Amino acid sequence: MAKRSFLIPGVDKRLLIKDSLKAMPDFTRRRFIAGGASLGALTLLTGCDVVDSSSAETLLAQVSKFNDAVQAFIFNPDALAPTFPESAITKPFPFNAYYDLDDAPDIDGKDWKLEVRGLVDNKKSWTLDELYKLPQVNQITRxxxxxGWSAIGSWTGTPLRDFLKLIGADTRAKxxxxxxxxxxxxxxxxDMRSALHPQTQMTFKYASExxxxxxxxxxxxxxxxxxxFKNPKYVVSMEVTNDYKGGYWEDQGYNSFSGS
Amino acid sequence: MASLTVTDEQVGVTPAKVIQPVWVRVMHWINALAMILMILSGWQIYNASPLFGFRFPREYALGGWLGGGLLWHFAAMWLLMINGLAYLVTGFATGRFRKKLLPITPSGVLHDVRAALTFKLGHDDLTVYNYVQRLLYAGIIVVGVLIVLSGLGMWKPVQLYYLVMLFGDYPTARYVHFFCMAAICAFLVIHVLLALLVPKSLRAMIIGR
Structure with missing residues (x-):
């Protein structure tokens, strides 16, 4: 008699699987078998040699991409961030960068111009005075x-989507x-969808100053x-493009979508 | 069901009583792996902006730096969540939670805690959980649900705003997430210690009986 292994006492597991498969509708059966393949892929994660960090990193990067796809599928990209009353504002709002405040860019507003490049009709550069004349709105958001830390602040400026419209940007760009x-x-x-989000703003004022x-x-x-880190400061240019050009932190491994 | 009949081989052999069914064992060990990955990568994330005046030792924090810790955390979360959901559904559907974990009475817990502390708590029948076990196992399931909900809220505080609201606000969800982790670590220490003190319970979780 052939050697049999028993998962459940008295039940031959191979025959049990055969019977169970028969009981499944055809569609489910195929998905069950296809599911086996992805379960196999999962053991790659658990069985992978962590010392061989490059293979682990590749796998983790793949899962991160998978997470992006899942998020894009289940979440509404136009969902609004919660807003707060003025009393909720964090004081003082923290300065944060990968350098000290003394090393922060010290820009002369009279010389500064916002450069506009890429897939836009009007590539003219904008002075600060010209930008200040655009309609502004205020938001108090977290x-x-x-x-992991967070702080609530009050920002005032022009919705980016209004500006993109004004310069004739190709909003089908990525x-x-x-x-x-x-x-x-x-x-x-x-990403363009986030650039067109109603709360995304070119900010010129903090706490009305x-x-x-x-x-x-x-x-x-x-x-x-x-x-x-997806909220850049000291901006000098914007480019509307279909190419993924990377970013300071994105290139070091933070997820580029990083949407909340 | 013709193929499911008992063959001659088994007749006369009375297999030992199954203490832990196979689904419990499989999910238990997947959960153990997922929890350890989540805790160690979570320590890495905590270290980037500590809530308290200490950091976890670098050599135990998974991922090398914050970016790596986040990648591990958001990969292992699938293992934890899918396995956890399957465990909850199966636990309720099979009636295992009701049969094994209930009832939990204060007098029962008090009696068994006292017995445990004086080393008089019997472990003759591993299929019946004592009141200390019931309380700890039911409690850790609640903590597991809380840590996933607070974690999801922190991961997507705009999309899952209602989850953040459940805990009050974003910073509070962070503290809840941290204290749930601390509770799981405390559980882990006691759980492993007790399993080593009663090795047949460990065997039951590996081979079932």
């Missing part, structure tokens, strides 16, 4: 850092890519639906 004046050249891509140096003078991009 800034959440990838590190990204708006921001470059900044920070040392080491900070930059960050923003001209944006101070600590918070990104002369212009910050405030994206309350993204983690803090």
């Amino acid at each position: 800034h959440i850092c990838v590190e 990204y708006v890519w921001f470059q900044c004046a920070d040392k080491d050249g900070y930059n960050s891509p923003l 001209i944006l101070p140096r600590a918070y990104g003078f002369p212009m910050k991009i405030r994206v309350p639906t993204k983690l803090g």
Whole structure:
């Protein structure tokens, strides 16, 4: 008699699976078998040699991409970030960067111009005075850092989607890519859907005062639906593009979507 | 069901009583792995912006740096969540939770805690959980649900705003997440210690009987 292994006493597991499969409708049966393949893929994660860090990293990057796809599928990209009363504002609102405040860009507002590049009809550069004349709105929202801390602030500026419309940007493009004046050249891509989100803002004021140096003078991009590092400060140019051009933190391994 | 009949081989052999059915064992060990990955990568994330005046030792924090810790955390979460959901559904559907974990009475817990502390708590029948076990196992399921809910709220505080509201606000969800982790670590220490003191319970979780 052939050697049999018994998972459940008195029951031959091979025959049990055969019977169970027969009881399944055809569609489910196929998915069950296909599911076996992905379960096998899962053992790669558990069985992978962590010492061989490159294979682990590749796998983790793949899962991160998978997470992005799942998020895009189940979440509403236009969901609004919660807003707060003025009494909820965090005081003082923290300065945060990969350098000290003394090393923050010290920009002369009279010389500064916002450069506009890429898939736009009007590539003219904008002076600060010209930008200040655009209609502005205020938002009190929570800034959440990838590190976990958070703070509530009050930002005033022009909705980015209004500006993109004004310059005739091709909003079917994939990204708006921001470059900044920070040392080491900070930059960050923003997916177009988030760029067109009603709360995404070209910020010129903090707490109704001209944006101070600590918070990104002369212009910050405030994206309350993204983690803090996707909210660039000291912006000097924006480019509407279909190419993924990477970003300061994104290139080091933070998830580029990082939407909240 | 013709193929499910008992063959001659088994007749006369009375297999030992199954203490832990196979689904419990499989899910238990998947959960153990997922929990350890989540805790160690969670320590890495905590270290980036500590809630209290200490950091976890670098050599135990998974991922090398914050970015790596986050990648591990958001990968292992699938293992924890899918396995956890399957466990909850199966636990309720089979009646295992009701049969094994209930009732939990204060007098029963008090009696068994006293017995445990004086080393008089019997473990003759591992299929019946004593009141200390019932309380700990039911409690850790509640903590597991809380840590997943607070974690999801922190992961997507805009999309899952109602989950954040459940805990009050975003910073509070962070504290809840931390204290749930601390509770799981405390449970883990006691759980492993007791399993080593009663090795047949460990055997039951591996081979079932």
